[in-house]
Amino acid sequence: MKAIQRITLASPVLNGNERKYVLDCIDTGWISANGKYVTQFEEKFADFCGTEHAISCANGTVALHLPLLAYGVGEGDEIIIPTFTYIATANAIKYCGATPVLVDSENDSWNIDPYKIEEKITPKTKGIIVVHIYGHPVNMDPIMEIARKHNLFVIEDAAEAHGAEYKGKVVGSIGDVATFSFFGNKVISTGEGGMITTNNRDLAAKMRLLRGQAMDPNKRYWFNEIGYNYRMTNLQAAVGLGQLENIEWHLEQRRRVATQYIESLSQFNDLFTLQPEMSWAKHTYWMVSILLNDKVKASRDEMMSLLEADGIETRPLFYPMHQMPPYYEENANYPIADQVSSRGFNIPTNATLTNDEIDYICNRLVYHCQNNL
Template identity: 60%
Template sequence: MGDVIQVASPVLNGNEKKYVNECLETTWISSKGKYVDEFENRFAEFCRSRYAISCSNGTVALHLALLAFNIGPGDEVLVPTLTYIATANAVTYCGGKPVFVDSDPETWNIDPNKIENKINSNTKGIIVVHLYGHPVDMDPIMKIAKKYNLFVIEDVAEAHGALYKDRVVGSIGDISTFSFFGNKIITTGEGGMVVTNNEKLNEKIRILRSQGMYTSRRYWFEVIGYNYRMTNIQAAIGLAQLENIQWHLDKRREIADLYYKYLGSLLEYIEFQAEKDWATHSYWMFSIILKNTVKISRDEFMEHLKNDKVETRPVFYPLHTMPTYRETKEKYPVAEKVGHKGINLPTHGLLKEEDIAYISERIKKYCEYESCDGD
């Protein structure tokens, strides 16, 4: 192989250049401009929701969502321990405490069966993360939330377009948040979105996003807000990406099918993130877990692939193992297994079948290694 096979890469194959050039030619390059409104409106339609509020990245989308529910000191929010650290950090920004929940062994998402025993009088809500593009099992979680009067935030940073029982993820909880970082299914470079059906939450988030300025009275501030806006240039890219989102989703499904085809004979050595019959995975990342039959460590395995010009990523380290959140001796065995043994493989729209075949051939080779000294 020649060039490195990247783990992720944006595909800008639509009207991105045309729309950005229009922003430059008209000088509408900041947070005002037609593309901000159009991207928000079209994204709300895509999510089958009433409102979408653009913002500067996925982390601040989470922060805004939590602020909308008045999370503060003493409040607890349940989050999966197997997720990107932004999910917990946003709770901490508000002065709240993230309380960790272990993963489902098949989907790797937050396990609904392990939520209820984490709830106490300080619990205010639940953040679910549709990890790597597979939907969380939402119905039991919404039932628990209703029973205990908790809000539900869907973190959809990794799952644009995924379906839960024919419902678009991001349309089920009280609020959902999205990231449009450069490696996501669709991108604005940096950027995020908050989506809701609740008119009052929509209005509150819009005020908080724009320094606390009231939408009906310019330069009038009654609350402390934040400068969390998206630029018109970012929104122009996002709109162009959204116009082609079905192509992006179809391409990732094609890549996943190729991985299943080429890696299907290695089930003695690896296991996949399941796709449940009630779900449509969007495959932000195609991921595997190395079984104990593989004699080298996950990190050695990845290093060998790197030497073969195949870029990979480790699955997220569980948050309870991070120095910033290591407050308990409680074990989370499923998350620890996935976090210790999991690998994200290259997953993006520029890959060809020959790339997947090559990656799979290298994976087979290292599955059968006896030590890191093998050749």
């Protein structure tokens, strides 16, 4: 069986009211940050997460920067994060002049290991950012317990995990604050965009202030502090609202795709393993991820090239922070993150993948692994 055209890793599906709402923005001239779609998108997203507040912003990176600023994080402070994440998590901390302190992954979910956090806490630690990696929720209970014990805030970086659930609770409503990305490859997208959810009214007000250059709400063009222009436009929110109205469909499609992969590939767990779904978790399957077993002699990159030649786009798992120049650690000891990163890659997880395409991907993957023992 041959793929007719390249199967992409991810692409947005804009099959709801997105077009209608965007045209409304254009027809009415409401294309900037003020406009009804911004408000509606925020209200509907807060409902979706079950939080009091949702604050839209320009992307998932500034969505992390804003709560750190609102908490007053600055020079000399330390924030605990998983080493196995996308670099935005660490960069947002650096933007504040603070230091990310890295923790290894747990073996099962590949998320931050809750039992390795406490040893990294110092008098300088102000908070923890957990990351629901590839859409699998973090084991939140032990982390919230540690945070309360040491008086730390918890930010959920849910950039990849819209709709994932931890013990029946949707992510974004478990930590003190949560952040989301709506980049084009995410479960739902606004092109570029971000959202912050919280139940903390004062924090929400502070983040809204900082998002809009910190202009005094009672005195136009008066600024008591330095703020940022981190706003989302009405055009982006129009797309976001259309996407959000259909989020159950998007989530169902991802689960359909992941289920077919799991059913076809689990029997080959001598060759590779899939990121598992823990018993307490509802994975959102932003990206289905494969980890090659040592028995497969081809490197991860060789395997990805073989699949590319078959017309199948893949993507390497993230490099852990401690391996890269901005966050390099000389005597790093993060064996799980190193192992997962060096042997893992994402396979196509589009909402529109057909059964035949998934079959084709599975066949080629198994074929190349068996040919490289």
